[in-house]
Amino acid sequence: EADIYQTPRYLVIGTGKKITLECSQTMGHDKMYWYQQDPGMELHLIHYSYGVNSTEKGDLSSESTVSRIRTEHFPLTLESARPSHTSQYLCASSRADTQYFGPGTRLTVL
Amino acid sequence: GESVGLHLPTLSVQEGDNSIINCAYSNSASDYFIWYKQESGKGPQFIIDIRSNMDKRQGQRVTVLLNKTVKHLSLQIAATQPGDSAVYFCAENPGNTPLVFGKGTRLSVIA
Numbered sequence: 001e002a003d004i005y006q007t008p009r010y011l012v013i014g015t016g017k018k019i020t021l022e023c024s025q026t027m028g029h030d031k032m033y034w035y036q037q038d039p040g041m042e043l044h045l046i047h048y049s050y051g052v053n054s055t056e057k058g059d060l061s062s063e064s065t066v067s068r069i070r071t072e073h074f075p076l077t078l079e080s081a082r083p084s085h086t087s088q089y090l091c092a093s094s095r096a097d098t099q100y101f102g103p104g105t106r107l108t109v110l
Numbered sequence: 111g112e113s114v115g116l117h118l119p120t121l122s123v124q125e126g127d128n129s130i131i132n133c134a135y136s137n138s139a140s141d142y143f144i145w146y147k148q149e150s151g152k153g154p155q156f157i158i159d160i161r162s163n164m165d166k167r168q169g170q171r172v173t174v175l176l177n178k179t180v181k182h183l184s185l186q187i188a189a190t191q192p193g194d195s196a197v198y199f200c201a202e203n204p205g206n207t208p209l210v211f212g213k214g215t216r217l218s219v220i221a
Contacts, residue, residue: 033208040197042213043154058208090153097142097203101153 003027006091006102013081014110021076021105023091032074033099035090036060043090049074081109122218129187131215133200138181140210142203145174145185148214149196157185157198187217195219 004025013019023032030051035043045058049068063085065077074093078085086109092099123129135143141162146154160167160174160183167174173186183200197216201209 031208039150040214040216043199043211045208048208092153097209098144098156098159099201099209100156101146104151104153106151 004091004093004100004102006089006105008105009103010106010108012108012110015080015082017081017109019078019081019107021078021089021091021107023074023076023102024072025074025093025100025102026072027093027095027100028071029093029095029100030071031094031099032068033092033094034058034064034066034074034076035092037088037090037104039088046089047076081107083109085109119213120216120218122220123190125190125192125219125221127190129185129190129194129217131185131187131198131200131217133183133185133212135181135183135200135202135210135212137202137204137210138178140202140204143174143176143183144201144203144209145172145183146199146201146211147194147196148199154199190217190219192219192221 007022033048034046037043044060046060047066049055055066089105091102144159145157147157148154158169158174160176165176171188175184197214199214200212
């Protein structure tokens with residue numbers, strides 16, 4: 001079982017707000033990832049990081065940013081939330097190829 | 111482009127029967143494959159993996175088969191139980207990018 005945590009688990013906010021979704025892992029994994037997923041649908045890679053001070057964009061990165069200042073922490077920021085951002089956001093980490101997922105944050109933008 | 115796709119979006123099986131979930135991948139350079147199970151409201155959970163130098167791997171009630179000739183991956187679940195109801199994703203590792211995930215198959219177990 002992987003030790004990866006996401007907060008908050010649920011968030012309801014208004015349009016235009018700036019939000020940060022938190023993700024932390026205690027396994028010392030160098031690699032971390034953010035995915036967006038509508039319920040029961042495919043995962044879309046938003047951002048990933050292969051180490052401290054290293055971040056890469058995925059498929060849906062244009063409306064969000066990430067930072068990797070510490071190995072264990074990989075926050076995702078939406079500068080101005082919109083209803084189209086309503087979705088589940090999943091964080092994952094890996095030492096090599098196998099990714100371990102957190103429980104997700106379900107975001108609703110009104 | 112690189113993609114991993116599943117043949118069936120939904121699968122319904124009777125409790126106690128065996129389930130087979132299929133996956134087609136497109137990148138012949140992929141050398142590692144994983145099956146994940148995702149229950150409602152949770153993140154995907156690792157089930158079983160297989161490397162390209164193998165064609166079969168067994169776990170507890172689960173077996174993964176890899177056919178590199180036709181680029182096909184399958185997950186077999188023996189004696190399917192209600193707790194197996196979930197969405198199942200296959201994923202491939204092309205080698206120089208993060209895992210590529212398939213679209214998912216929803217497995218429903220009929221009691």
